[in-house]
Amino acid sequence: MDLKSAIRSIPNFPKKGIVFRDITTLLLDKAAFKQSIDQLENYCKGKKIDKILGIESRGFIFGGALADRMGVGFVPIRKKGKLPAKTIRQEYQLEYGTDSIEMHADALKPGDLVLVVDDLIATGGTLSATCKLVEQSGAKVIGIAALIELAFLPGREKLTGYDVFSLVKYDSE
């Protein structure tokens, strides 16, 4: 199946001029959802992975299912103030201003091999901040996997040096 056909495009969301790629139609389609997790699992084959990180909140759906398939632990990367224990934090740039993400300080051990999962690679800001959290813990990012890549944005540039994998690419808005 062409997974792109299961993704719905919604013009002017969340604001005018943006075409939002809506994965809820893919999740709803059991064959498309299964295929997306199959393909993520194939990407993982032969790799040594200790932990899968999922980024709030759509990254939790794919990351949770993939961690279950791979039989590894799952680490949630969350917006500021959501995690209850001691955290480490990274800021990243938004179009205007900054935002930040957090991970529990004891989530990773030095030397852990980590796969980062999200639904979307856009400008790469959140993903890059997530990789910094991993490295701050002394762990190593062995790959970044996403359902969708907006290839007309500079995500891959921002993530230079990492192994970046995506299932569906959009070359223009």
Place this chain on the structure above:
Amino acid sequence: MDLKSAIRSIPNFPKKGIVFRDITTLLLDKAAFKQSIDQLENYCKGKKIDKILGIESRGFIFGGALADRMGVGFVPIRKKGKLPAKTIRQEYQLEYGTDSIEMHADALKPGDLVLVVDDLIATGGTLSATCKLVEQSGAKVIGIAALIELAFLPGREKLTGYDVFSLVKYDSE
């Protein structure tokens, strides 16, 4: 394994007097995470399920993994304003004031058999609102499954008439 031993208790989060049950330590422990999804899958055995609904955002982790195990579609229930297409909405009570959750209007078909998944059953407000969204769509809730049940709160009362299943119960704060 006693799953409760994999859950961390954090006093005074998110505010003084509350003991927060932190499932991130369970997610991190690959054996505990696997066992929790195994037990949810066992609960599903023999039931006819068309869709699994997960509630933002920790419900996405368990709901996503369970939908993948069961080979069914997944529907995200989200906070107001997050879903890009036409939604239906339900309000629910907070300690002070109200909040609301949304589901895409076309997510369920009349007659769909639906399992609702979240990490926690507390007062039952969000879960009850979710069941109303399902019924508003003409679909049927065949069960509500959660990792944790705070049995000293009136969640089950609020959810009377539904089949409620939880993996770990706390009888006091």
